[in-house]
Amino acid sequence: xxxxxxxxxxxxxxxxxxxxxxxxxxxxxxxxxxxxxxxxxxxxxxxxxxxxxxxxxxxxxxxxxxxxxxxxxxxxxxxxxxxxxxxxxxxxxxxxxxxxxxxxxxxxxxxxxxxxxxxxxxxxxxxxxxxxxxxxxxxxxxxxxxxxxxxxxxxxxxxxxxxxxxxxxxxxxxxxxxxxxxxxxxxxxxxxxxxxxxxxxxxxxxx
Numbered sequence: 001x002x003x004x005x006x007x008x009x010x011x012x013x014x015x016x017x018x019x020x021x022x023x024x025x026x027x028x029x030x031x032x033x034x035x036x037x038x039x040x041x042x043x044x045x046x047x048x049x050x051x052x053x054x055x056x057x058x059x060x061x062x063x064x065x066x067x068x069x070x071x072x073x074x075x076x077x078x079x080x081x082x083x084x085x086x087x088x089x090x091x092x093x094x095x096x097x098x099x100x101x102x103x104x105x106x107x108x109x110x111x112x113x114x115x116x117x118x119x120x121x122x123x124x125x126x127x128x129x130x131x132x133x134x135x136x137x138x139x140x141x142x143x144x145x146x147x148x149x150x151x152x153x154x155x156x157x158x159x160x161x162x163x164x165x166x167x168x169x170x171x172x173x174x175x176x177x178x179x180x181x182x183x184x185x186x187x188x189x190x191x192x193x194x195x196x197x198x199x200x201x202x203x204x205x206x207x
Contacts, residue, residue, distance in 0.1 A: 036162040042154050043163060046133035049124045053096050053105040067093040069203075076203050093203075102129065102207070103196050110188070116141045117186040129196035131155050140186050146171035147182060159194045 036042075056063050067076045071090040079085060085092075089111050096105040108121040117140035124133040132155060139148040147170065154163040168176045176182065193199040200207065 036156060036160070038156060039154065039162045042132060042156055045126065046124050046154055049104060049126075050122075050133065050135075053124070056096055057094075063096060065095040065097070067095065069093070076205065098127070100127075102127075103200065106199060119186060119188065119190075121190050123193065123199060125196040125199075126157075128157070130157050130159065131192065131194050131196075134192045136190065138184070138186055142183065147176070149184070153192065155194075 065078060066081065067078050068085055068089050069076050069091045070086055071088045074090065076093065077086070091111055092109045094105075094107040094109075095103055098104040102125075104125055106123045106125075110119050112118060117138065120135075120137040122133075122135040122137070123131060124135075126132050134153040134155075136151045137148070138150075139146060141147075147168070150165075150167045150169075152163075152165045153161055156162050168182065170176055191202075193202060
């Protein structure tokens with residue numbers, strides 16, 4: 001169910017030699033704060049849960065709940081599959097629950113009418129409902145090339161950012177060389193929710 005731009009990547013990858021244009025926002029440099037000794041443990045826990053979600057998508061996707069949000073009233077509605085999408089879809093959401101029935105993983109896919117971009121916002125929550133990891137992915141066509149940026153934000157139980165990573169790659173998954181200027185026209189506003197409860201309340205879901 002995870003949408004990708006792999007087909008576009010294969011088509012445009014050979015055209016990507018250099019991407020040059022004025023950068024609109026400062027690059028999000030990777031950080032690691034040594035003040036938080038629990039960072040390696042948090043990183044491992046978050047990545048383990050992300051791997052679990054990926055496994056479910058690949059092998060047990062019947063466990064993935066699909067929700068849609070329309071542009072008329074912005075209300076989220078659960079649907080059985082992509083064949084039952086209403087008109088005027090504003091965004092789709094994939095939810096995965098843990099063994100206790102609590103939301104563990106959320107992926108938001110804002111709708112792109114043009115098809116020139118794909119943004120994905122992923123949230124991973126721990127057993128207590130605290131945000132462990134937020135991932136922002138943005139793939140877009142720039143000229144005749146595909147560019148993909150990925151930011152990861154790791155949090156401790158006090159909701160403090162303890163680690164952040166940033167990658168910028170081309171259509172062949174190769175890092176774009178330092179010093180290359182890239183225009184980012186699809187950095188739309190988004191929110192990182194500190195807890196599962198906050199996310200559910202913001203999207204009018206009980207659980």
